[in-house]
Amino acid sequence: MSAGPQPLLKVEGLKTWFPVRSGVLQRVDRWVRAVDGVDLEIPQGQTLALVGESGCGKTTVGRSILRLEHARAGRVLYKDTDLLALSHAAMRPFRQAMQIVFQDPTSSLDPRMTVRDAIAEGLRSFNIGTNAAERTERVAELMTMVRLDPDHMWRYPHEFSGGQKQRICIARALAVEPKLLICDESVSALDVSIQAQILNLLRELQTKLGLTYLFITHDLGVVGHIADRVAVMYLGQIVETGDVTEIFQAPKHPYTKALLGSVPRLELDRRGLLAAAPGDPPDPANPPAGCRFHTRCLEVFAPCAATAPALIEADGRLCRCHLYDSAINREVGP
Amino acid sequence: MSWIGNAIVAVLLVAGVYVWWRARRNRLWREAMAALARRRRFALIILGIYVVIGMLDAVSWVGGDGVQGVAASEARSVIDRIFKPSVFREKSYSAPFASAEFVGGAALTFPGRHVLGTDLLGDDVLYKTLKGVKVALLIGGLTCLVLIPLALLFGVSAGYFGGRIDDVVFFVMSTLASIPNLLLLIALIMALGKGTLQVCFALGITGWVGLSRLTRAETLKLRELEYVQAARALGVSHFTIVLRHILPNLAHLVIITFALLFTGLVLSETILAYLGIGLDGSWGRMIDQARNELSRDPIIWWNIAAASTALFILVLCVNLIADALRDILDPRTLRERT
Amino acid sequence: MSTPILNVENLTVTFPARGARAPVVDAISLSVAQGEVLALVGESGCGKSMTALAILRLIAKPGRIEPESRIVFEDRDVLGLKVTQMRALRGAGIAMIFQEPMASLNPVQTVGDQVIEALRLHERVGRAAARDRAAAIFERVGIPDPRGRLDAYPHQLSGGLKQRVMIAMMLVVQPRLLIADEPTTALDVTVQAQILALLRELQDELDMSILLITHDFGVVNELSDRVAVMYGGRIAEEGTRAEVLGAPRHPYTQGLLRSIPSLAHRGGELEEITGTVPSLGTWPAGCRFATRCPKVFEPCNEQVPQTVGVSETHNAACHDVARNQPS
Numbered sequence: 001m002s003a004g005p006q007p008l009l010k011v012e013g014l015k016t017w018f019p020v021r022s023g024v025l026q027r028v029d030r031w032v033r034a035v036d037g038v039d040l041e042i043p044q045g046q047t048l049a050l051v052g053e054s055g056c057g058k059t060t061v062g063r064s065i066l067r068l069e070h071a072r073a074g075r076v077l078y079k080d081t082d083l084l085a086l087s088h089a090a091m092r093p094f095r096q097a098m099q100i101v102f103q104d105p106t107s108s109l110d111p112r113m114t115v116r117d118a119i120a121e122g123l124r125s126f127n128i129g130t131n132a133a134e135r136t137e138r139v140a141e142l143m144t145m146v147r148l149d150p151d152h153m154w155r156y157p158h159e160f161s162g163g164q165k166q167r168i169c170i171a172r173a174l175a176v177e178p179k180l181l182i183c184d185e186s187v188s189a190l191d192v193s194i195q196a197q198i199l200n201l202l203r204e205l206q207t208k209l210g211l212t213y214l215f216i217t218h219d220l221g222v223v224g225h226i227a228d229r230v231a232v233m234y235l236g237q238i239v240e241t242g243d244v245t246e247i248f249q250a251p252k253h254p255y256t257k258a259l260l261g262s263v264p265r266l267e268l269d270r271r272g273l274l275a276a277a278p279g280d281p282p283d284p285a286n287p288p289a290g291c292r293f294h295t296r297c298l299e300v301f302a303p304c305a306a307t308a309p310a311l312i313e314a315d316g317r318l319c320r321c322h323l324y325d326s327a328i329n330r331e332v333g334p
Numbered sequence: 335m336s337w338i339g340n341a342i343v344a345v346l347l348v349a350g351v352y353v354w355w356r357a358r359r360n361r362l363w364r365e366a367m368a369a370l371a372r373r374r375r376f377a378l379i380i381l382g383i384y385v386v387i388g389m390l391d392a393v394s395w396v397g398g399d400g401v402q403g404v405a406a407s408e409a410r411s412v413i414d415r416i417f418k419p420s421v422f423r424e425k426s427y428s429a430p431f432a433s434a435e436f437v438g439g440a441a442l443t444f445p446g447r448h449v450l451g452t453d454l455l456g457d458d459v460l461y462k463t464l465k466g467v468k469v470a471l472l473i474g475g476l477t478c479l480v481l482i483p484l485a486l487l488f489g490v491s492a493g494y495f496g497g498r499i500d501d502v503v504f505f506v507m508s509t510l511a512s513i514p515n516l517l518l519l520i521a522l523i524m525a526l527g528k529g530t531l532q533v534c535f536a537l538g539i540t541g542w543v544g545l546s547r548l549t550r551a552e553t554l555k556l557r558e559l560e561y562v563q564a565a566r567a568l569g570v571s572h573f574t575i576v577l578r579h580i581l582p583n584l585a586h587l588v589i590i591t592f593a594l595l596f597t598g599l600v601l602s603e604t605i606l607a608y609l610g611i612g613l614d615g616s617w618g619r620m621i622d623q624a625r626n627e628l629s630r631d632p633i634i635w636w637n638i639a640a641a642s643t644a645l646f647i648l649v650l651c652v653n654l655i656a657d658a659l660r661d662i663l664d665p666r667t668l669r670e671r672t
Numbered sequence: 673m674s675t676p677i678l679n680v681e682n683l684t685v686t687f688p689a690r691g692a693r694a695p696v697v698d699a700i701s702l703s704v705a706q707g708e709v710l711a712l713v714g715e716s717g718c719g720k721s722m723t724a725l726a727i728l729r730l731i732a733k734p735g736r737i738e739p740e741s742r743i744v745f746e747d748r749d750v751l752g753l754k755v756t757q758m759r760a761l762r763g764a765g766i767a768m769i770f771q772e773p774m775a776s777l778n779p780v781q782t783v784g785d786q787v788i789e790a791l792r793l794h795e796r797v798g799r800a801a802a803r804d805r806a807a808a809i810f811e812r813v814g815i816p817d818p819r820g821r822l823d824a825y826p827h828q829l830s831g832g833l834k835q836r837v838m839i840a841m842m843l844v845v846q847p848r849l850l851i852a853d854e855p856t857t858a859l860d861v862t863v864q865a866q867i868l869a870l871l872r873e874l875q876d877e878l879d880m881s882i883l884l885i886t887h888d889f890g891v892v893n894e895l896s897d898r899v900a901v902m903y904g905g906r907i908a909e910e911g912t913r914a915e916v917l918g919a920p921r922h923p924y925t926q927g928l929l930r931s932i933p934s935l936a937h938r939g940g941e942l943e944e945i946t947g948t949v950p951s952l953g954t955w956p957a958g959c960r961f962a963t964r965c966p967k968v969f970e971p972c973n974e975q976v977p978q979t980v981g982v983s984e985t986h987n988a989a990c991h992d993v994a995r996n997q998p999s
Contacts, residue, residue, distance in 0.1 A: 053860035054831075066567050095569040108560040111665060112362060118561075122568040156362065161948045169564070176568065191715035192887065196931035196942040203941070218861065224935030225942065248935045262865035264890030266932065268918050271894055272872070276865035279816075280830040304564045 007080065008212045009065070009098075011040040014074035016057075018063045020285055031286045034060040036236035037069070039311065041181070041213075042229075047206070047213040049227035049244070051220065051259070055281055056233040062182045065214075066100055067091060074218055078180075079191045099173035105165035108146035109157040115168055119143070122176040142171040148200060163194035167201070174205070182214045187222060199226060204221055211214025220263050226250055232256050235284060235292045253279035254297045266319045291322065299323060339411075340391040346389075366662050373658045377651040384467055384648055387413070391468040417461040424448070424456035430636050449638040454623070462620060463640045469616040470648060472530060473537070473603045474596035480538030481595065482588060485545035490584070492546075493553025494576060503550070511543045516605075523611050530613055533606070537599055545591050549584055556580055586663035593656030597649045604645070617641040675705035677881045678714045678745050678766075678849055684738040685722050685731055689953030696722050696735070696952065698905035704849065707879040708783035711887060711896035711913075715928075717949050720885045724851045727883070728762055746848065764794040767847035773834035777826040781975040783837045791844045798863040802983025814870060832863035839870065846878065853885045868894050889932060893917060898985075901925045902962030904949070907979075911986030923965050951967070959991065966993045 011319040016035040019028040034057040042048045050058045066077050067083065076083040083094060099122075102108045109118055119142055120135045121127075129135040137297040140150035146167040157165055166186065173181060181201070187195040203226060205211060215227060223230055224244060231241035231257065238254040251257045258277035265271075277296040282288055288295050292302035303322050357363040371378060394411040424443055427436035433445030442448075450459035492503035510518075522536035556562060556579070565575050607618025620641035627634040681701045686693040704710045712720045727743055730748065735789075743750040745765060753761065760769075762844045770776045778786060787806045791797060802820065810818035813836045814910065826834060842850060855871070856864040872895060875882055875911050884895055892899055892913070899916040901909045901924065909922035910931040917971065920926045930943035947964040956962055962972040971991045981987045 040837070063563075068563055068566060092569050095567060098567075100564065100567050102560040102564065104560060110561045110579050110583070113578075121565060121570065125569045125574075144961060152621060154361075163948060172564065172568075193715060193928060193931050193945040196933070197944045197946075199933060200941050200944055205920055219933075220861070221933045221935075225933035225937050245935065245938070258862055262862045264865075264868065264888070264894040266889055266893055266917065266929070266934075268893070273871060274865040274894070276862045276869075280832050280863065281860070292858070 005044070007041045008044040008079065009040070009042045009214070010075075011061070011065065012075045012077070012079040012102065014038040014040075014061065014071055014076065016060050016066060016069055016071045019321060023024070025203060030285050032285065033236050034284060035064060036287075037240055038074070038236070040085075040211055040231055040238070040241075042177075042214060044153060044212055045210055046228040047226055049223040049230045050233060051214045051217060051223055051230055052233035053218055053259075053281060055235070055284055057236045057284070058233050059184055061233075062184045062214065062216050066095075066098060066182065068100075094286070096122075096176045097178050098180045098182065099176065100182040100184060101169050101173050101180040101186045103189050105162050105189065106157070108169045109165055111157055114154050114156060115143075115160075118157070118168065119153075119172045119175055122172060126176055126177065138175065139171075142175055143168075145174070145205070146171045162190055166198055167189065168226050170180075170198075170201070170205075174209070177209075178211070180212045180214065182216065184216045186215075188217065188219060195222075201208060202226070220248075220260060232259065235282065235287050237292065237320065238311060238318070239293065239320045240317065241311075244246055246317065247326075251313070252314060252317070253293075254299045254323075254326060255293050258296075258298070339394055339409075343389055343392045350415040369662045370655070370658055373662075374655050377654045380647065381651045381655065384651075385471065387464055388468040388471040391465055413461070413464050417458060417464075419457060419461055422447075422458055422461070424452045426452070426454060426632055428452045428456075428458055430459075436634065450640045451580070453620075453637050459636055459640050460613070463617070463644050465615050465645060466617040466620065466641065467648075468612050469530075470600050470603075472601050472643070473534060473613065473616070476531070477537045477541070477599050478592055478595055480535055480541045482545065482592065484538065485542040486549055486581075486584070486588070488542070489546040489549030490553050490576060490580060493550040494557055494572070494580060496554075500550075503546075507546055509541050510540070515540055519606070520611065522607065523606075528611055533603075533611070533613055537602065541599070543593065545588070548587055548591065550585055552587055553580055556583055583665070586659075586665065589663060590656055590660050593652055593659060597652050597656075600645065600649060619646045675747070676705045678704040678883070679743070680723075680727065680808075681742040681744075683723065683726055683741040683743065685719070685735055685741075686738060687735050687952065692953070693736070694953040694955070695905055696737075697726065699740075700905070700907050702901070702907065702910070704881045704883055707875075707881055708898065709875060709882040709884055709896045711884045711886060711891055711892040711899045712902060713889065713899060715887055715949065717952075718902040722900050723902075724768065724853050724883065724885055727851065728756055728766060728768060760794070763790060763842075763847070764845050765847060766849045766851060767842040767845070768851040768853065769835075769838045769842050769855050771857050773831065773838050773858070774826065776838055777834060777933075782823050782825055783829070784824075787822075787837070787841050787844055790811055790841045794845045805844060807843045808841070810837075811838075812865070813840045813843065815840070815872075825929050827906055831859050832865075832866065835859060835867055836870070839867075839874070843874065843878075847880070849881045849883065851883045853972050854887070856891060857888070858887070864891075866975070871895060878963035888918065889929065892916050901928075904955060906960060906989065908961065908990070909986075909988040911982070915983065915986040921986070921993045922966050922990050923992065924961050924990075927966070959989075 012211045014035050014296065015037055017031040017033050019025065020032060040048065050061060052058045060069055064071040071084055074084065077098065078094060080096070080150055083091060086094070116136060116139050119139045123135045123138060129138055130214065139153055143150045143153060148164060148167050148171070157168070160168065187198050190198060199222065202213070206213060217223060227244045229242065230244045230247055231238050232253065233239065234255050240247065240251070240256045251260055255277065262274055262276045265276065279296045282295060289311050290305045290307055294300045297304065308315045309322050309325060311318045311320045311322050312325055352623045357367065367649060391411040393407040393412065396407065396409050412440070413598060421442060424435065428434070428442055428448060428451050429436055430449060430451040431446050432448070432451065433442055434440065436444060448458050450463065452458055453462065488503045489506070517539050518603065519536055522539065523533055526532040526536060562575060562579055603612055603616055604618035606623040607616060607622045612618040621638055624638040624641070626636055680703065682699050683697055683701070684695050684699050685697040686695050690832050700723065702710065712723065712974050714720045722731070727750065731737055736753065745761070750761070777783065782805070784806055787809065788802045791805060806822055807819045810821055815821050815833060815836050829837065832935060849988070852871070852985045856867050859867060868891065872926050874880065886892060898912050899910070900907050901916065901922065902926065903924050909916060909920060909925045916925060917929070920929060927943060927945040931945060933942055944967050945964055950956070950963065956973065958971070958975055962968050969991065975995065977991045978990045979987050979989045980997055982993065
């Protein structure tokens with residue numbers, strides 16, 4: 001979409017399906033199409049937020065990019081290299097360029113490893129630093145960078161609070177000097193005041209180290225605050241993507257409108273105005289025919305149940321909805 | 335063959351010191367050991383006494399204390415030398431601290447000196463009980479040396495790699511678990527022989543399934559935790575992940591299971607002794623040989639009492655320690671301690 | 673002014689910590705009027721869930737409600753009730769819905785049976801009549817195909833539907849006070865909007881009082897009439913929705929509201945509350961918030977701040993508010 005310099009990360013047609021087995025012989029019955037044809041682009045130095053509700057596949061996208069899940073189709077282009085086409089051995093050097101910070105800080109750290117060993121794990125793996133003393137020094141630098149006291153490096157994770165543990169995870173990810181950081185719901189498990197600390201830290205690090213972020217979250221407030229671009233996911237597909245301010249102020253896709261409308265506001269006079277999508281999200285193993293959102297859509301019309309819409313350009317953003325497809329609209333009428 | 339016993343003791347001592355030193359450097363283990371010492375001081379002391387007695391019986395050498403006859407050319411342990419069994423014996427039964435034989439009332443060679451009496455062949459019962467300590471420790475310890483690595487190998491690889499490997503291991507485990515344990519044991523011992531090593535080996539091969547299931551389940555859980563995923567994202571190899579992340583987090587399971595297995599094995603040997611395939615000199619043998627003594631009139635109780643009591647105390651101590659360990663090593667208490 | 677339906681005075685709940693007993697809830701007082709929604713807001717560890725459990729006397733050992741506490745529900749002394757009376761009160765007079773609907777529903781019983789069980793525990797109703805009431809309630813809470821769903825098992829339902837079942841279980845006996853502990857936190861945002869709308873409808877229709885426990889100020893704004901902000905087991909600020917959200921006086925409330933990210937805050941730094949919540953048993957003397965407060969001055973570290981009235985309905989426990997108050 002952007003005609004500018006090559007994006008740092010470009011995902012094309014990513015598909016990750018999980019088999020559902022049943023029967024005595026455990027044959028594959030159906031597939032859960034967690035990620036079903038996702039296209040993304042992140043320009044260098046920017047933050048792309050991937051938003052959606054539970055079950056939409058956003059976490060699987062992040063993990064598939066890092067090959068922590070096995071994608072069955074698509075391309076993940078880091079600069080010019082398709083990561084999915086590489087062998088595991090060839091993939092290894094690229095791992096240094098892309099790291100991930102998970103949601104739950106407690107299960108993200110080995111309870112039997114000191115903080116110093118946890119942060120130095122990447123250093124050891126990629127042979128950064130010639131001996132243990134050098135690595136300890138680097139760990140101290142990293143801890144200071146994430147605003148932790150380096151004297152605490154010999155402590156164990158359970159002696160830290162949730163916010164501090166998340167800082168340790170960030171330090172661990174940054175130890176190998178990645179260019180892309182995937183934050184998978186990294187602030188969702190934290191209290192609001194701690195969340196603010198971590199968000200400020202992430203922004204500071206982005207400026208200081210020139211990082212690019214893929215921020216996976218369900219919290220639209222966070223998206224509005226830190227993202228440059230946003231991609232909205234529903235049931236394994238991107239339904240709308242574009243600049244954050246534009247989308248928040250004038251959403252086009254009915255799901256985006258429902259999502260933005262469902263968030264309770266803080267303004268005193270904005271009460272009782274919640275607009276939601278009726279019903280519950282459908283089963284990812286059995287998506288509806290045609291447009292996947294049509295069963296809950298308030299603006300549904302004739303073609304929606306029959307044809308699946310493609311991601312089309314509309315007013316400077318991409319949107320997957322028949323309403324904005326001028327070809328269909330010409331036939332059917334408004 | 336005395337050098338085998340001596341070598342094993344030496345190796346055990348060195349290994350024990352090494353493990354102690356490594357554990358002390360790690361704060362989590364240090365705190366766990368201190369907590370255990372606080373909660374089960376008495377049981378630990380008694381277990382320590384047992385271990386010392388076992389070691390004293392394992393160290394042996396030839397000659398040196400002026401004993402005549404056949405015994406002079408055999409390797410004798412410290413316990414042997416203290417009790418001098420070829421000398422310190424009677425003709426047949428005698429009650430504890432008695433001065434006359436139990437049957438007939440003839441005078442004893444060492445009146446009032448047999449603290450726990452003598453058995454059918456006149457051997458001092460206290461001496462035999464103390465010799466049984468080493469055998470019991472051997473059954474528990476040696477068997478686990480075979481059993482635990484086997485269980486870990488199968489369990490962790492099945493849990494971590496999944497897929498075909500998991501299917502194969504599961505199949506083997508289920509098959510083994512379906513064969514009646516005792517029958518398989520008897521068959522193996524008949525085939526391999528009745529020596530200590532063979533019995534321990536047979537016990538090990540038939541007993542690994544339980545621990546393997548546990549480690550497989552726990553590994554399955556650990557594999558999905560985010561810190562393992564983070565290690566993969568950091569390019570750490572599978573082998574290193576298993577070594578540095580999976581195994582240390584299984585340690586608590588292994589230790590507790592070891593303690594419970596130990597007692598189970600010692601008690602199993604008692605049953606094997608009943609069937610005639612127990613180990614030489616074990617308490618199980620003593621109990622088996624004493625079967626008929628209880629129905630005599632007047633009753634001869636000291637043989638079976640000594641063996642059972644020694645067995646009971648050992649099993650009780652190890653169980654109490656295992657119980658305390660389960661609480662101390664529980665990973666959840668790690669979180670609550672803050 | 674009518675008597676409040678719930679009146680809590682001097683409630684203290686202690687847990688053992690580092691040898692002594694430390695208060696998780698420290699001498700708080702609050703009241704809920706008839707038909708009103710009071711939101712109890714705070715972050716994790718502030719004691720809000722404990723307060724709710726204490727009202728229903730569901731605090732398990734080693735926790736303890738200290739004897740100087742008083743809880744009065746509709747003129748009855750809750751802490752003095754006998755066990756059987758308390759059991760009758762739970763569910764019928766005061767009902768509670770929890771955060772995780774999956775954990776609150778019995779997985780081996782159909783949801784219909786669970787609702788019927790709740791009903792028959794408190795009223796003498798025949799089986800057929802109970803089934804009718806259950807179906808009617810399911811319809812009221814917006815469960816599609818209500819009669820059919822009576823025979824569904826919890827695992828067959830989505831999170832939103834499970835929470836509706838929880839609400840139905842609570843509603844079927846028509847309690848006068850509902851305690852809702854983070855009722856929408858585990859739900860997707862579109863489903864949350866539906867549940868919040870449902871709760872407001874029901875509250876209007878039945879004139880039910882609600883004690884809403886949450887950490888989300890957006891939810892507070894949507895549902896509540898009055899707000900109480902908790903920190904460290906004490907109430908930092910209390911007032912009407914407009915007062916607390918629109919013109920907060922306590923530095924903690926101010927910091928909290930300013931640290932919520934949104935599109936409006938784009939590009940700037942979020943205001944941070946430095947430091948972390950001290951763990952149980954290591955509370956400082958004096959004001960609990962002193963270690964993190966931007967407006968801290970001498971008395972804060974030594975004296976516990978008294979509750980100062982800012983207006984007739986609005987008060988805050990803060991030395992800074994006290995010194996700025998024209999007396």
